[in-house]
Every structure is written in C-alpha cells, then in structure tokens.
Amino acid sequence: MGRLGALLLLLGALGALADICIIPEVDSSLVQSLGQRLLPWLDQLSLEDLNPSIYVGLRLSSLEAGSKEPFYLHSLKVDYQQSLLRRAPSDEGADPQPKPSMGQLALYMLALKANCELIGGHKGDRLVSQLKRFLEDEKRSIGHDHKGHPPGGYYQYGLSILALCVHQKRVHDSVVGKLLYAVQHDHHLQGGPLSVDILAMAGLAFTCLERSNLNSDLRHRITLAARTAKEKVLRAQTPEGYFGNVYSTPLALQLLTTAPMPGMELGMACLHARAALLASLQDGAFQNPLVISQLLPVLNHKSYVDLVSPDCLAPRVLLEPATTTPPPMQLPEFIHVMLKAPSVWPPYRHAVSVPAGASLEDVLWKAQELGGFMYGTRASLSGPYLTSVMGKEAGEREFWQLVRAPDTPLQQGIADYIPQDGETIELRLVRW
Numbered sequence: 313m314g315r316l317g318a319l320l321l322l323l324g325a326l327g328a329l330a331d332i333c334i335i336p337e338v339d340s341s342l343v344q345s346l347g348q349r350l351l352p353w354l355d356q357l358s359l360e361d362l363n364p365s366i367y368v369g370l371r372l373s374s375l376e377a378g379s380k381e382p383f384y385l386h387s388l389k390v391d392y393q394q395s396l397l398r399r400a401p402s403d404e405g406a407d408p409q410p411k412p413s414m415g416q417l418a419l420y421m422l423a424l425k426a427n428c429e430l431i432g433g434h435k436g437d438r439l440v441s442q443l444k445r446f447l448e449d450e451k452r453s454i455g456h457d458h459k460g461h462p463p464g465g466y467y468q469y470g471l472s473i474l475a476l477c478v479h480q481k482r483v484h485d486s487v488v489g490k491l492l493y494a495v496q497h498d499h500h501l502q503g504g505p506l507s508v509d510i511l512a513m514a515g516l517a518f519t520c521l522e523r524s525n526l527n528s529d530l531r532h533r534i535t536l537a538a539r540t541a542k543e544k545v546l547r548a549q550t551p552e553g554y555f556g557n558v559y560s561t562p563l564a565l566q567l568l569t570t571a572p573m574p575g576m577e578l579g580m581a582c583l584h585a586r587a588a589l590l591a592s593l594q595d596g597a598f599q600n601p602l603v604i605s606q607l608l609p610v611l612n613h614k615s616y617v618d619l620v621s622p623d624c625l626a627p628r629v630l631l632e633p634a635t636t637t638p639p640p641m642q643l644p645e646f647i648h649v650m651l652k653a654p655s656v657w658p659p660y661r662h663a664v665s666v667p668a669g670a671s672l673e674d675v676l677w678k679a680q681e682l683g684g685f686m687y688g689t690r691a692s693l694s695g696p697y698l699t700s701v702m703g704k705e706a707g708e709r710e711f712w713q714l715v716r717a718p719d720t721p722l723q724q725g726i727a728d729y730i731p732q733d734g735e736t737i738e739l740r741l742v743r744w
Contacts, residue, residue, distance in 0.1 A: 331575070333568040333582035338611050340629075342593050346604055346611075347375040348634040353601045354380040357387045359395060359412075363693050364388055364419035369605025371426035372614040376628040385427060392420050397438055414446040415468040416693065418475035422616060428624040431479045440481050443472050447487045454490050458497075461708060466494055470513040477520040478619040488527050491517065492537045495544075508548050508556030508564055515541030515567040519617050542573055546581055553588030557723045558597055561585055562607035566615035600728050602694040644668065647733035649675050651685070652717075655741035656702040660685060672714065672737060673726040687739075695727040701739050713742040 353366055354377055367384055370377055377384075395411050412420070417439065421431060431440055450462035450469055462469050470491055476483055495514050518538035521527055527534065545564045548556050555564035568582060589607070598604050609615055644667035653660035664679045673696060679685040688700035698712040699705060706712055714722040714729065717736035722729050731737060 330577055330579045331572040333565065333573075333578045335565065335569065335582060335586050335610055335613065338586075338590060338593070342590075343374065343608075343611050344629070344631065345634065346593065346598060347373065347377075347608065347631050349599060350601055350604055351377060351380070351631060351633055354384050357384070357391075359391045360691055362388055362391055363601055363605075364392075364416065364423040365602050365605040365693055367423045368419065368426045368616070368619075369608045371423075371622070371624075372612060372616075372618060373608035374612045374628055375608065375631050377631050385423065388420060388423060392417070393435060393439070396442060397435060413468065414443060414464055415471055417443055417446075418468070418471045419693070421475040421479060422619055425478045425619045426622055426624075428622055431481070440476065440479070443476060444481075444483060447472055447483055451487050451490050458490070458493050462490075465510070466491065467510045467513050470510065470517045474513065474517040474520055474616060477517065477524055477526060478616070480524060480526070482526045485527050485530055488521065488530055488534070492530070492533050495537045495541050498544075508545055508560040511541045511544050511548075512555075512560070512563040512567045515545070516563075516570070516616050519567070519570045520620060523617065523620060538571075539573065542568060543576065546573075546576060546578070549581055549585070553584040553586075555585060558588070558592050559600070559603050559723055561589060562603060562610050565610045566606065566617075569610065569613065570615055570617050600694055600725070647731065649731045649733075650717075650736040651675060651679050651739075652736060653685075653701050653739045655739070656704050660702060666731075668733070669730060671727055672722075672729040672731055675731060675737070676726060689726070695725045698726055698739070701741070704741065706741060710741055710743050713740045714738075715740055 347370070350366055350370065353361075353363065356362070362384075367381065367388065370381060392412055396417060421439065421443070424431060431437075446464070447469065450464055453462050454460045473483060473488065473491065491514055495511065495518075515538050518534050518541065521534050522531065522538055525531065545555050545567060548560075548564075550557070555561045565582065565585060568578060572578070592598065598607060609618075646665050647668050647670075649664050649666065651660070651662055651664050662679060662682075662685065664675050664682070666674050666678050670678075676685075676687050676698075680687060686700075686702055687698065688705075689696040690699050691697075698714070701712060714724075714726065715738040716722060717738055722737075
C-alpha cells in the first residue's frame with residue numbers, strides 16, 4: 313500500500329472514531345473508590361432506603377459486592393413485591409407506608425433483568441400490568457392534543473417503557489407515541505431541571521425499542537427520535553465538557569455510547585466529557601448513590617440497553633470496604649449559613665448555625681427547629697426532594713431551585729450539598 317493509500321486509510325479510521333462515543337479506561341483505583349461508596353448503601357434494607365438502581369449499576373459495572381449483592385436483591389424482592397402487590401388499604405385501617413413509585417418499580421424490573429431473570433408468573437404479570445396501567449394513566453393526562461403533562465413526569469415515563477422493553481413486554485403504539493412527540497417537539501422537556509436526564513432516558517427507551525422491534529409500525533419514528541434525543545443531549549454540552557451538568561452526564565453518556573452518529577463529532581464530545589468526569593471523580597464530587605450507579609456502567613462500556621441481553625457470567629472485581637483512619641476526636645466547629653426564601657410572603661431570611669460538614673438538609677432542619685421556618689420533602693431515588701417552603705407547594709411545571717448567592721444554581725440536592733461558612737443559600741420557586 314502506498315503512502316497515499318495509508319493516509320486515506322488513517323483518515324478513514326479517524327473519521328469513524330469521530331462518529332463513535334468511546335470512553336477510554338479510567339484508573340482502576342478511582343473506579344474502585346467509586347464502587348466503595350455504594351457498599352454502605354447495600355446495608356440499608358428498609359423499604360424507604362432500598363434503591364434498585366444500586367443493584368443495576370453494580371451488575372453492569374466491572375465491580376461486585378460479593379454476598380451483599382444477592383442478599384440485597386432478595387430484600388428488594390421481598391419488600392418491593394409485598395408492597396406493590398398488596399391490596400389498597402381501607403379507609404379505617406389505612407397503611408401509612410407509601411408504595412414505591414412507578415419509577416422505582418421500573419428500576420426493580422431492570423434489577424431483575426440485570427440478574428438474568430425474566431418477569432413471569434402470576435406475580436410478575438401483576439407487576440407488568442401495574443406499570444402498563446401507569447403508562448396508560450400518564451398517556452391520558454397528556455391528552456390527545458399533547459397539551460397536558462404526565463403527573464409522574466417524562467423521566468418515569470421513559471424509564472417505564474425501557475423497563476418493559478428489556479423484558480420484551482410490548483406497550484401500545486399510542487403510549488410510545490406520546491414520548492416520541494415530546495422528544496420531537498421539545499414538549500415539556502426543555503428548560504426543566506432534568507431536561508438532559510429526560511432526553512437521555514427517552515433516548516435509551518427508543519434505542520431498546522429499535523433493537524427489539526417491539527413497535528414495528530413506529531420503527532422509522534423511533535429511529536429518528538433516538539437520534540434526535542442524542543443530538544439534543546450533545547447540544548447541551550457545557551464548555552467544561554458536561555452534558556447539562558456533572559450529575560446528568562453519566563446517563564447522557566449511557567445514551568451516547570449506544571450507537572455511532574455519523575457527522576456529529578461524537579468522539580471528541582465524549583472525550584471532553586470523560587476529562588470533565590475524571591476531574592470530578594478526583595475531587596470526590598460523586599457521593600449520591602443514584603448518580604454513582606449510573607456512572608459505573610459507563611466506565612465499563614455498558615448502558616441500560618445492554619440489559620436486553622445481559623452477560624451475567626462476566627468476571628467482575630470483588631469490592632473491599634475502604635480502609636479509613638478515624639479522625640481524632642475534637643469539638644465540632646460551627647459554621648453560619650444565611651438561609652433566604654424570597655418566593656414566599658413575607659420573605660424569609662435568617663442566619664443558621666450548624667456543625668461544619670453539615671448538609672443543606674441539616675440547615676433546613678435546624679431552621680425549622682428554631683421556629684419561623686417550615687419545609688417539606690418527598691423521597692426520591694436520588695435523595696429527599698424539596699417540595700414546599702413555608703407551606704407553599706411547588707405547582708405543575710414548578711420546582712424549588714437551590715441557589716448559592718448571588719446567582720449560582722446548585723447541582724446537588726439538599727442531602728448532598730455541604731454549605732461553607734458565610735454562604736447565603738436561597739430557595740427560589742421557579743417555573744419552567
């Protein structure tokens with residue numbers, strides 16, 4: 313082969329690589345330290361603490377947690393199935409413990425497939441029926457004219473379709489059609505706090521449907537929507553390299569690694585994102601178990617779509633608990649945080665003292681304990697989610713935004729963000 317032929321071959325190879333999202337290997341000690349942060353969560357087995365995403369993330373990673381994994385899956389089966397399949401309580405003897413959400417049910421079904429278990433039998437069919445009924449209810453809320461909004465949100469909507477798809481359970485074309493319309497027309501997606509996450513989850517659902525050919529009459533639209541979701545995620549890349557923000561990037565990368573995208577410079581975008589994630593890993597940014605469980609598959613070149621045909625015999629490295637030296641005993645140092653809520657009347661403003669290292673949730677709790685402040689949360693797989701301040705609930709297409717003054721939106725939730733001494737934190741009711 314002459315020099316010209318070799319050059320053309322090299323340029324062709326580089327062009328092909330530009331179309332593919334490849335995440336080069338990350339130092340194994342960094343990956344291991346990331347997995348070690350999940351180990352304590354595997355010991356939290358109450359229904360409100362169980363998180364199927366942790367199990368899925370480990371099974372799709374290069375790491376394993378030994379005997380903790382099967383025990384955790386057993387706990388999920390016992391608590392989730394009992395909770396989800398129990399009859400509705402009567403008014404007189406109402407059960408105070410809420411059932412897992414449909415998003416949690418969808419992740420539970422992903423966890424079963426991650427263990428190479430197919431949903432079946434009477435109990436399995438009932439769980440599938442619940443998820444399909446949820447999607448039908450959400451579809452009705454959107455309406456035939458697409459002017460409504462699914463109460464559970466498009467993230468749960470896409471996740472539910474994905475979970476049914478990996479188990480080869482078909483949903484009606486009209487259900488898929490609502491998600492197709494939302495992605496193609498930016499319907500209730502752009503501008504929201506989770507727009508990249510929603511697009512990534514929808515794209516993963518479409519990719520699964522495309523590979524499984526479960527909705528053959530919609531195949532062309534599904535293929536187009538999967539590419540559209542990827543293009544919109546790519547356009548959301550920040551100058552630092554993140555897709556949306558650091559915590560949206562793992563799920564975005566799961567989508568982008570599923571297939572080539574000719575003409576989109578996908579390879580460079582993913583290398584840029586990898587560099588940004590590596591810096592964040594080294595800085596210890598990843599502490600939330602949901603985000604960690606979405607990142608571990610990416611570092612193992614996997615995505616949720618791989619659950620269509622999981623490799624349950626692939627070798628994985630056994631995780632050992634991190635060895636830490638306990639710090640010397642000392643009196644806690646206190647910090648002072650100014651907490652403001654300008655979206656309520658009268659506006660709230662008060663300085664709160666908490667021990668150094670306390671979370672923003674601790675600040676809110678202390679402010680409430682002192683009196684004159686109230687807040688409400690609901691549980692989610694990524695931690696407590698702020699729903700009300702001073703009795704004011706977030707309405708449809710609203711959310712309580714956490715802002716570090718003067719104008720920096722926080723990327724972490726109230727349980728993950730650690731305020732610094734002298735900071736001012738604002739709770740703003742924002743419409744999207």
